[in-house]
Each structure stands twice: as C-alpha cells, then as structure tokens.
Amino acid sequence: MIWLQFALNGLFLGGLYACIAAGFSLVWGVLHIISMMHGGLIVLGAYVAFYSYEWFGIHPFVSMLAAGLIGGAFGYLVQAHLINRVVAKPVLVTLTLTFGLDLVLINAMLLAFSADFRTVVLQHPLGTANLGGLFLPLDRMVAMLLALVLIGLVYAALRLSRVGRAIVAVRADRDAASLMGVAVARTYAVTFAVSAMLAAAAGSLMSVVFPVSPTTGHLFLGKAFVICVLGGIGSIGGAVIGGLTLGLLESFGGLVFGPEHALTIAFVLLIVLLVFRPEGIMGRKGF
Amino acid sequence: MKPRDLLLLLAAVALLAAAPLVGGNYVLRIGTIMLMYVALALSWNFIGGFAGYPSFATAAFFGLGAYAAAVARTGGVPEMFAWVLAMLAAGAFSLLLGIVILRLRGHAFAIASLVVIEVLREIVTSWEDVTGGGAGISLPFAGATPEAIAAFYYWSMLGLAAVTFAATLYVARSPLGFGLRCIRQNEDAAGMVGINTLLFKIAAFVLSGAFAAGAGAVYASWTSYIDPVDAFDIVISIKAIVMVLLGGAGTVLGPVAGALAFMALDEFAWRNFLELHTGILGVLVVLLVLFLPTGISSFSLPDTVRRIRRRYGQAARAQAR
Numbered sequence A: 001m002i003w004l005q006f007a008l009n010g011l012f013l014g015g016l017y018a019c020i021a022a023g024f025s026l027v028w029g030v031l032h033i034i035s036m037m038h039g040g041l042i043v044l045g046a047y048v049a050f051y052s053y054e055w056f057g058i059h060p061f062v063s064m065l066a067a068g069l070i071g072g073a074f075g076y077l078v079q080a081h082l083i084n085r086v087v088a089k090p091v092l093v094t095l096t097l098t099f100g101l102d103l104v105l106i107n108a109m110l111l112a113f114s115a116d117f118r119t120v121v122l123q124h125p126l127g128t129a130n131l132g133g134l135f136l137p138l139d140r141m142v143a144m145l146l147a148l149v150l151i152g153l154v155y156a157a158l159r160l161s162r163v164g165r166a167i168v169a170v171r172a173d174r175d176a177a178s179l180m181g182v183a184v185a186r187t188y189a190v191t192f193a194v195s196a197m198l199a200a201a202a203g204s205l206m207s208v209v210f211p212v213s214p215t216t217g218h219l220f221l222g223k224a225f226v227i228c229v230l231g232g233i234g235s236i237g238g239a240v241i242g243g244l245t246l247g248l249l250e251s252f253g254g255l256v257f258g259p260e261h262a263l264t265i266a267f268v269l270l271i272v273l274l275v276f277r278p279e280g281i282m283g284r285k286g287f
Numbered sequence B: 001m002k003p004r005d006l007l008l009l010l011a012a013v014a015l016l017a018a019a020p021l022v023g024g025n026y027v028l029r030i031g032t033i034m035l036m037y038v039a040l041a042l043s044w045n046f047i048g049g050f051a052g053y054p055s056f057a058t059a060a061f062f063g064l065g066a067y068a069a070a071v072a073r074t075g076g077v078p079e080m081f082a083w084v085l086a087m088l089a090a091g092a093f094s095l096l097l098g099i100v101i102l103r104l105r106g107h108a109f110a111i112a113s114l115v116v117i118e119v120l121r122e123i124v125t126s127w128e129d130v131t132g133g134g135a136g137i138s139l140p141f142a143g144a145t146p147e148a149i150a151a152f153y154y155w156s157m158l159g160l161a162a163v164t165f166a167a168t169l170y171v172a173r174s175p176l177g178f179g180l181r182c183i184r185q186n187e188d189a190a191g192m193v194g195i196n197t198l199l200f201k202i203a204a205f206v207l208s209g210a211f212a213a214g215a216g217a218v219y220a221s222w223t224s225y226i227d228p229v230d231a232f233d234i235v236i237s238i239k240a241i242v243m244v245l246l247g248g249a250g251t252v253l254g255p256v257a258g259a260l261a262f263m264a265l266d267e268f269a270w271r272n273f274l275e276l277h278t279g280i281l282g283v284l285v286v287l288l289v290l291f292l293p294t295g296i297s298s299f300s301l302p303d304t305v306r307r308i309r310r311r312y313g314q315a316a317r318a319q320a321r
Helices: A001-031 A038-058 A060-081 A093-113 A138-160 A162-172 A174-179 A184-206 A215-230 A236-257 A259-276 B002-019 B025-050 B058-074 B079-101 B106-126 B147-175 B176-185 B187-192 B197-225 B234-247 B254-271 B276-289 B303-321
Strands: A128-131 A133-139
Touching: A001 A038, A001 A133, A001 A138, A001 A184, A001 A215, A001 A236, A038 A060, A038 A093, A038 A133, A038 A184, A038 A215, A038 B147, A060 A184, A093 A215, A093 B106, A093 B234, A093 B276, A128 A184, A128 B254, A133 A138, A138 A236, A162 A174, A162 A184, A174 A184, A184 B234, A215 A259, A215 B106, A236 A259, A259 B106, B002 B147, B025 B058, B025 B147, B025 B197, B025 B234, B025 B254, B058 B079, B058 B106, B058 B197, B058 B234, B079 B106, B079 B197, B106 B197, B106 B234, B147 B176, B147 B197, B176 B197, B187 B197, B197 B234, B234 B254, B234 B276, B254 B276
Parallel strands: none
Antiparallel strands: A128 A133
C-alpha cells in the first residue's frame, strides 16, 4: 500500500513537472535555444498567485490565468525585441543572453518581493480524501489535473490552430516554412510566449505545493532539463512522460534514499540514459 | 614557448608581485579577486574558448576545489599540498564526468554541465559528517598579521593565475590547441582527419577542471570559511564565460583582458549600486551579447559611427517623407 501511495504522490508531482517542461521543451525544439529564464518565469507566476491570494483572496487555481497572461505577454515582448536579434547565433550566445535577462528578472523580483520564501497557505484547503487507506491530497490532485488540462490545450492548439501549425512548420524546417509564407520571427515570438505562459501558470499552481523565492528558479530549470532529456526534446508528449517519470522517480528515490537526494538520483539516471539511449524515452518525434 | 614571451610573462608577474609593497589591504583584496577571475576565465577558455564547448561546470569545479581543500585542511594537510590535492581531485572528477557528458553536444552539453553544479551542491549539503552540511566549514587559521595574510594569498592567487596563463600559452601552440580549434570549427571533420576528438575534449575539460579547482582551493583558504551556496554559485560560471566573451574566446590574452575589464566594471557596480548589482550584471551581459558578440576586439569606432549614422539617417528620411 505504501508503494501505491508513493506512486500517487509521484504522479501528482509529475503533472506539475510536465507543465514546467512542456514550455521549456517547446522553445528548445522550435527556437533551438535554451531559455535560462524559464525558472525565473515559473517563480514570477508563483508570485502572481501569492499576491493575488494575499491581497484579493483570489485562489491560485483562478489566478493562474492572470499569471499565464502576464508571463505570456512578457515572453512575447522579450522574444520579439531581444532574443530574435540573435536567435540564429550559436548556443552560447543565446544561452548567455537569456541568462543575462534572467539575472535582471531575478534582481527585479528580489527588489519587489524580497528574498523570503513564500508559499500560498490556503484558508479553505480541500483537504484529503481517504480512498480505502490511500490518502489523496485533493489540492495537489486538482493542481495536477489543471496542469494536464493546460498542456492538453496547448497540444490541441499546436495541432488545430493556424498559429499552432505555423509553429510546427517552423520546427520542422525554418527555411521551407518561411518560403510557404510563415512569418518566422513572429512565430518565434508566439512560441516563446506560449512557453512563458506555461511556465508562469505552472508556477502559479506550484505556489500551493512548494515554497518559492526569487532564487529557486535554477532548481526548476534543472528539473525542466532533466525531463526534456528523459522524454526527448521538443515534443509535448515527451515532456508529459518525462515529467511523470521524474515525479515517480523523486517520490520513490525519496522513499529509499531520503528526499534530499532527489536531484542527484535524477541526474545519475539522466547520465545513464544519455549513455545508453541518447534520444530519450520517447525518441525523436514531432508534435 | 619562445624566450621572449617567457621573459615578458616573468616581467609582468614580477611587476604584479610588487603590489603588496605599495598597496593597502583594499587594493590587495581587489587584486586577489581579480587574479582569481583571471584564473577562472583562463580555465573556462580551455573547454569553452579553444574547443567551443559551452561548459557551465566552472562553478562546480570551483566549489569542488574549495571543499576538497577545506576538507584536506581540516584533516591536517599543509596548505599548499591541500591546494594541489584539490586540483588533482577535480582533475580526476572532470575526467570521469567528461567521459560521459562530452558525448553530448551543444545545448545538451551546456545544461548537463549546469546541472552538475546543483548536484554537487546537493551532495555537499547533505553529507554533513565531512562537509559540515549547509552550515558550511571553517578552515584552520594561520596565525599571522592581517597584512602578511593578505600579501600571502595575493601572491598565491598570482602564482595560480600565472601558471594557468602559462598552460594556456603552451596549449595554444601545441598540437592539442590545434586539435581543439579544429573541433570548434567542425567536430566531424576534425574526427575525419584523424583527431581523437573525445580524447582532446577530455584533455581540455580536465585542464579546465583542475585550474578552476585551484582557484576554489586558494579562495577557501583565503576566506577561511565556505558554505555550499557560496562555493557552488552558478554566477561564477557565468562571470567566467562573460569575461572570456568580452575579451575574445579561444585567444591567449583575451580572457585576461576580459577578466580585468569586467572586474573593474563589477567593482564599480558593487560600490555604487549594491541593491541593483545582479541586475546591472545582467544588463551588461545582454548588451555584450547583442552588440559585441565576438568581444572587445571586434569593436571598431568608425564602423559603429557609420552604423549609427545610417540608422538615424533612415529615421530622418522616414520622417521627412
């Protein structure tokens, strides 16, 4: 029974991880850049949720919409005006640029919100349901379900909408897409906006689970990377599989070795995987 | 190395070594930090500059060196031996790590090297018996006067920076440097003409790891207290990268010039805008990447003037229309 309980905890965590990684993976796959700002955007979303609850009493499950909008708008502007200037340069250039932007974002958040760790303490938590000996933390469960719904919406948008098809086309072949009349620079900006929206919304959901401070962003960034490599880069399905895998792994790893070693376990697994199956669990596939 | 270069290097070192005779403690503190970053920038230049591999592991090696030296010191190992031991340990670590993660390229390598920092910090924090955990570790204090201590660590850092520089100069002119430059330009082609690319990359990574660890080891003795957050700070990696980019990657003098220029700016930001320090560093990085992607050496005044004139000319014409 305890194994089942830990599996459940892992899946709840994994849903949130999938949401973090989906946006990161999208930008990596389509723009070929690693967004070092991803962790910062998650933290930004968590702060939107925290202050919405503190000042207006808006539940994080509702304010995730606001967080997503703010994050998305911010992402669009940053990509359209700054990153697009160097988007085709080598990795080190784009990576250093997004790191510089992340430093500015972190400094701004430190000034605005201080370095204290914050977490949303719900006044009316949903509590836990007892399912024949299994404890279901309902708030976490709802957070996971919302995260998966959000990922599903983005997936559907990529498949069905014009903008979504443009994103997929640019991912497949930038030059060909450009010849077919896709506005590549604008598509890049939209892609980054979607990624930033997912990050901020995930941060908002996370604020119920994890304490957050402006400097915790790198932890989330590390997890997003591990998930992307686990699942395969640039695919939403891969991010979901990778996220759930990491959630389960951290849960059982914590049970066996102690929770403080979660990232180490994940990294060791990552190295093993990179040596034996470099294309990820899901392999290289499109959207 | 040509005799003339050796002579120039010795002259520069001798000149710098005279600083404690004229400068006060403040000058020596700034000088020590500057020399530490010169060593770190040069150490990153092996893997990031010559081989063109975007490594973020500098902070991991720095922290590993600091902790290896600190643990050796608390075990009673004499200071210099502890430093050498730390460099050897980090060299061995980067060898093993390199065998695995140097198979990756580009983005994947970059982030794998980044996660190494977080993992080492996690291990050091949870391994309380040896490392003191999150509370940090204090090193035995050498009972000399503050002036003597300041001068000693300044000279130690100078020695490390000089050795790292000499190694860079040697590598740049050796077959190793040639092979690494080939790898940077086109790794597959380099492999095709018979360069053992994995071996060359590992050699660069080990050099990078050992020298960065040396800087960490001397730093630990100098500050006589380290904790996991301070020692495994990713900003160390970023600073080293930005310095090398600023000065010119894959060159010999570029990292040194970049480190000195950057530290001067950094010190200015610290003194005048303490609260905004990280933000200013970030803006600096952004401006550097957007406007000087190949370093200070790519800056040419006539070009810039022409560009600005063209842009404003366009705007004026657009307005007139």
